[in-house]
Amino acid sequence: MAKIRSGEDLNRLAAMYRQATEKAAKRILVCAGTGCVANGSLLVHAALKKAIEKTGVAVDLDYLLEHDVPNNATQLDKSGCRGFCQMGPLVLIEPHNFMYVHVRPEDAEEIIQESIIGDRCVERLTYMSSSGDKHYDREEDIPFYKKQHRQTLSNCGHMNPEDIREYIARDGYKGLARALTEYGPDQVVEEVLASGLRGLGGAGFPTGRKWQAVRQAAGDTKYVVCNGDEGDPGAFMDRSIMEGDPHKVLEGMIIAGYAVGAAEGYIYVRAEYPLAVERLTKAIQEAEEYGLLGDNILGTGFSFRLHINQGAGAFVCGESSALVASIEGKRGMPVPRPPRLAQKGLFGCPTLLNNVETFANVSFIMREGAQAFANLGTPTSHGTKAFALTGNVKNTGLIEVPMGTTLREVIFDIGGGIKDDREFKAVQIGGPSGACLTKEHLDLPLDFDSLKRAGAMMGSGGLVVMDERTCMVEVARFFMDFTQRESCGKCIPCREGTSRMLEILERIVGGEGTEEDLGLLEEIAHMVHDMSLCGLGQTAANPVLSTLKHFRDEYLAHVRDKRCPAGVCRALRRFEIDASKCRGCGRCARNCPVGAISGQIKQPFTIDPERCIRCGACIKQCAFHAIREVN
Amino acid sequence: MANGELSCGRRFAAVNEILERHQRRPERLVAVLQEVQEVYRYLPEEVLQYVATGMGLSPAKVFGVATFYENFSLEPKGKYVIRCCDGTACHVHSSDEILTAVRDRLGLKEGQTTTSDLMFTLETVACLGACALAPVVTINGEVYGQATPEKIVAIIDELAGGKEHGEN
16 A cells, blocks of 8 residues: 555545445445444354355455446445444444344344345334334434434444544545644644533543643653543443544544644553454554554654553553553552643653543544534533443443433433333432432533533543432442542542541441441541542542432431332341231241241241341242342 | 463563563563563563563562552463453442352352462453443453353353353
């Protein structure tokens, strides 16, 4: 491959690749994101190939570029994540846009017969509404996709992420070409400033101001770093972007390098994302081959190199100064700021650090202009935000909506409501640094400022929906357990504070808590918030504070009545024998490991709550369903 | 490649090769340790010493890094590494039941993570980022979504050689 040497070269190639993909009348895209692969999508891909070849030819872009295409040719490709992971493996048929869900290898022949040889939709493989009365043939009609606006994720699921030519065909690197040939570095910074893009890793700091600071910082060597250490449990937006559209991240970083005056960049990916590392590595190689990365990019004289660093399992490395330390081969521990990274970052040089999703927005801004970007969203939060919607909601997966979309739209329209039609209780936003939002927040627009006013934060974008069966005290304990383990131990407020908070929470869910504990918990929470060195500690108490605020009655039930209203906390379970149902067979008493059940044969038995260890063995043994758990 | 019977010289030869590839640059320490662990499945103490000398770093610095990151292990790991995700989404989908079932199946005592025959290591991981498939378990990197205690125990039975294959 000869290197691309100008913007015109790039446009010519894009047109050529586009034409080639249009040669085959039909195209099948099999999702090969982590979720679908786990569900067996690679087997589906193989079965489809075999089925196509029974009557026609399965072709790929290489073939299309070099050959005249026979009528019976079908393009078969693997794509990145389409977001609707729960319905996987997903198969998309173009140009009809039929979307098939839960596809198995056995379905391949029928798909080819009906949708490839014919033009019909295989109804039984389409998505059916949760009420079971409506089929949706096309992706765009499915409620899960209808309210979404996929701008950052525009390519995810629509192209083969391992082929740079497909990215180029979809206007890839056009933003880079424009930045390098039509703008000076200062103007690129201006454009990003004007777009109003804010850091999508959580804090929402204006991206343009960060770029400006690094641009203006003194020093010959500067670095661009991409934070792909998506450590929040319940978040996988960045993983999907890196896996499904790796070149978009690269393009954003190269533009950033040009704007701030850096010649080198690092992508820090957490070790739990091996597929992302693989795809990014391939993308870097291809971009170098095409002259879009490396020396003399697009013939403009600008040179930029990219390296990948793999994390080694430390949540704190998502914090920017800890991440920098980790790239330097040290223990990933945060350092006090100032100096900010923009002055003194990686290897002591001015460093620009943004997260994956933020970089993935840059190419759109450079290609379509700041105004086009700013048209979407709210007055202070422009553009879109990707969320990982999970938990007790009907449709789980990766979604992208314009900033300002309400929580209700996300959970009930896109998410389809609560699983098993239970009651919505809360949604945890922003992971262990975030807070929970309740029913009263359902009409809250999801944007940086509204969330902040509600005492929450955008965080990286994990939305974990919880229903009435979730115990909020247990949730707080769960997050505290996580943060306590992940605290790096450098500063005492975080190290000791999280340990003590965890102890108290364990006491409460263990049925040993007192009302004084709640006051103590709050006191420590504020101390840890005010005094910790880095963001991890400063936000560690958020789940505690927000559950205490919104679900105080649940805490009180635990400490005062020794009761867990959701029936989750094992130590607080209580079993009761319904005297009207008990036949007095004595089976429960014989099977109780601690001899807590007593009574006379043919008379109702009773459980001694003092001795009961709440193992539930009696419930399983009772043939008359006379034993139940009371909350 | 990983096996405890490698002679000392050969073992260090592999390390040497890794050190050379990273040009013994101190900032490559994390990557070097990752690759060393690939070879041995854990970080043996004498190898850490050797890495320290080879990179011109103090042993304290190398041990500091090796003990800081969760993915590094100073103890040998099993042939199959089972990682149960206990991220938020998996947690609300009762991942703890899987964990208990696997522990019981492997007969792991409190605080023990690797079986004595070095076949299995059980770890929990904060989030694998496959939340839409919760609860998730990976075994040597292969992802099992919507896992149940029965499903995972059955896979373990199979890996263990089908000796105790009792399903259905």
